[in-house]
Amino acid sequence: MVSISLEQVGVSLGRRTVVRNASATFRAGALAGIVGPNGAGKSTLARAMLALVPHIGRILVDDAEVATMPRAELARRVAYLPQGQTLHWPLTVERLVELGRLPHLAPMSRIGDADGAAIERAIERADIAALRDRVATELSGGERARVLLARALAVEAPALIADEPLASLDPGHQIDVMELLHGEARAGALVIAVLHDLTMAARYCDRLVLIDRGTIVADGTPAEVLTPANLKSVYGIDARVELAGDWPTVTALGRSR
Amino acid sequence: MTISRPLLIAGLIALTLAAAIGSILFGPVHLSLARMIAAFTGHGDRIATTILLELRLPRMLLGLGVGAMLGLAGAALQGYLRNPLAEPSVLGTSNAASLGAVAALYFGLAALHPVVLPVLAVLGALLSLAGLSALAGRSESPLTLILAGIAIATLATAGVSLALNLSPNPFAAMEIMTWLLGSLENRSFEHVWIAYPCIAIGGLLLLWDGRALDALTLGEDGAQALGVDLRRTRIRLLLGTAIGVGGAVAVSGAIGFIGLIVPHLVRPLTDRSPSAILIPSAIGGAALLTFADVAVRLIDTRNELKLGVVTAFLGVPVFLIHLMRERRLW
Numbered sequence: 001m002v003s004i005s006l007e008q009v010g011v012s013l014g015r016r017t018v019v020r021n022a023s024a025t026f027r028a029g030a031l032a033g034i035v036g037p038n039g040a041g042k043s044t045l046a047r048a049m050l051a052l053v054p055h056i057g058r059i060l061v062d063d064a065e066v067a068t069m070p071r072a073e074l075a076r077r078v079a080y081l082p083q084g085q086t087l088h089w090p091l092t093v094e095r096l097v098e099l100g101r102l103p104h105l106a107p108m109s110r111i112g113d114a115d116g117a118a119i120e121r122a123i124e125r126a127d128i129a130a131l132r133d134r135v136a137t138e139l140s141g142g143e144r145a146r147v148l149l150a151r152a153l154a155v156e157a158p159a160l161i162a163d164e165p166l167a168s169l170d171p172g173h174q175i176d177v178m179e180l181l182h183g184e185a186r187a188g189a190l191v192i193a194v195l196h197d198l199t200m201a202a203r204y205c206d207r208l209v210l211i212d213r214g215t216i217v218a219d220g221t222p223a224e225v226l227t228p229a230n231l232k233s234v235y236g237i238d239a240r241v242e243l244a245g246d247w248p249t250v251t252a253l254g255r256s257r
Numbered sequence: 258m259t260i261s262r263p264l265l266i267a268g269l270i271a272l273t274l275a276a277a278i279g280s281i282l283f284g285p286v287h288l289s290l291a292r293m294i295a296a297f298t299g300h301g302d303r304i305a306t307t308i309l310l311e312l313r314l315p316r317m318l319l320g321l322g323v324g325a326m327l328g329l330a331g332a333a334l335q336g337y338l339r340n341p342l343a344e345p346s347v348l349g350t351s352n353a354a355s356l357g358a359v360a361a362l363y364f365g366l367a368a369l370h371p372v373v374l375p376v377l378a379v380l381g382a383l384l385s386l387a388g389l390s391a392l393a394g395r396s397e398s399p400l401t402l403i404l405a406g407i408a409i410a411t412l413a414t415a416g417v418s419l420a421l422n423l424s425p426n427p428f429a430a431m432e433i434m435t436w437l438l439g440s441l442e443n444r445s446f447e448h449v450w451i452a453y454p455c456i457a458i459g460g461l462l463l464l465w466d467g468r469a470l471d472a473l474t475l476g477e478d479g480a481q482a483l484g485v486d487l488r489r490t491r492i493r494l495l496l497g498t499a500i501g502v503g504g505a506v507a508v509s510g511a512i513g514f515i516g517l518i519v520p521h522l523v524r525p526l527t528d529r530s531p532s533a534i535l536i537p538s539a540i541g542g543a544a545l546l547t548f549a550d551v552a553v554r555l556i557d558t559r560n561e562l563k564l565g566v567v568t569a570f571l572g573v574p575v576f577l578i579h580l581m582r583e584r585r586l587w
Contacts, residue, residue, distance in 0.1 A: 047478065050478075050481075050482050051481075052478050052481055052482065070484075071481060071484045071485065071486050072484030073484075074484070075482060075483050075484030076484070078482075079482075080478070080479070080482035082475065082476060082478045082479045082482065084476075086475070086476050087474055087475070088339040088473065088474045088475075088476070089336075089339070089474045089529055089530060089531060090529050091471075091474055091528065091529060091530050092528055092529075095471075095528050095530050096474070099471055099472055099474070099475065099483060100483070102468055102471075102472055102483040102484060102485070103483055103484035105468065107465055107466070107467075107468065108464065108465065108467065108468075135529075151475075155483075
């Protein structure tokens with residue numbers, strides 16, 4: 001069972017310290033959300049877990065440090081869905097999903113049967129079979145989000161980190177994506193998602209990590225983390241938190257004075 | 258208009274073979290087919306054998322090799338820099354190789370031995386690589402690399418202009434200008450032996466990272482998270498371009514636009530992924546440059562037409578078509 005552990009992690013970008021003294025452990029079988037205001041350091045923390053930015057402290061995937069792990073090895077263990085939907089070339093959906101098999105391929109080698117099967121599974125799970133021959137740059141935002149998610153699923157890594165997978169999606173597509181991430185976690189994967197929508201985060205995540213100015217200020221179940229006091233101190237808002245079924249819903253009432 | 262990859266490659270190989278045969282058949286001296294066959298089978302007269310084996314054969318081989326290298330380097334750089342307007346000169350490589358060659362002409366070193374000029378050109382390309390690495394540092398941003406490349410290219414072009422400006426006599430200036438126009442005329446197997454090892458090493462280095470170029474479609478973070486070591490990819494790409502293009506420009510002179518237009522010509526026939534256009538661009542480059550070199554011999558002009566001039570003219574219609582497509586006029 002895969003795990004990702006952060007031990008007193010700090011990240012500086014240029015002269016600015018973006019993440020301070022962050023410690024947390026993420027385990028398989030759960031969907032964890034990283035939440036916090038703009039510029040809090042959520043994406044930077046996610047990028048540090050993939051060794052995309054240098055860090056101090058230790059980040060371990062199972063028992064191996066990401067800083068010294070070969071890139072391909074890390075890529076096979078942790079799949080990543082970057083922020084945004086940038087695509088530099090007009091690839092077909094199928095070719096795009098195929099990129100997910102890259103960590104498993106030697107240079108100049110061909111896609112094998114096992115890779116083909118993994119690609120088919122990812123296409124099926126993301127429900128994009130009808131789009132497979134379309135050019136990815138010509139898809140709508142919602143379609144493209146599902147295709148990029150399928151690309152990350154095609155890695156078939158035991159862990160998946162998704163950075164703002166709901167950005168620019170309508171509520172229906174947001175639910176589709178969260179159901180998919182939730183399903184992956186239920187199937188045994190370790191899933192971490194950086195999220196802005198607190199109600200979506202509360203609805204689908206087993207656990208939330210709240211970050212403020214680079215520091216983890218709360219870590220627990222959505223009901224434990226999304227309290228009016230935390231929302232006031234971190235987001236600077238007065239909010240009403242109500243329980244809807246098993247999860248809290250957050251309504252921002254206004255800026256706190 | 259995607260066509261299957263085996264069909265595309267087969268079509269391009271057929272075109273390249275046609276260009277290669279044309280390059281052997283046509284020249285200022287008309288040779289009958291019987292004389293040519295006799296020369297190739299070792300029973301030909303001395304003149305036909307000399308023309309075919311010592312002039313046309315190395316010229317054909319250089320046309321194929323140089324064209325392949327320029328096409329491949331253009332495709333790899335467009336993929337790496339994620340910029341469809343990239344070509345070898347964007348990194349200053351071909352300009353630096355030109356400066357090396359011009360230095361050989363300016364200082365009269367080229368007259369000492371035929372290999373001095375190409376060797377200095379390759380050295381110029383390698384020096385540009387060192388300059389590029391120093392200027393771009395460890396940054397993985399394509400913009401930093403392009404800016405560093407423009408700085409190197411500008412410096413090399415200034416050096417060439419200085420050599421022309423200060424040339425000791427009009428003949429030296431003329432010699433430099435003629436070389437700068439690019440040509441495969443009067444090349445020998447010595448040139449082939451200089452260019453081909455460089456092209457082979459450069460080509461392999463550029464082909465190595467096809468999948469990494471595809472992964473860069475997702476941006477730098479996306480590619481690295483797929484296991485791509487961007488630092489190593491960049492080293493291989495820069496080394497491959499410097500060695501391969503340096504070796505090619507060293508024997509052909511400054512031939513532009515092949516690296517720019519060939520990837521544009523083959524891309525619509527592929528699935529448009531950067532790796533899918535590498536080999537077709539190499540074969541297409543070989544065919545296009547060799548055809549251009551045949552055209553140079555067939556077009557009757559008062560002064561000898563230079564290959565670099567023809568390839569520059571070829572670039573115009575390709576970009577007009579792209580412009581019209583962009584403006585949705587066609």
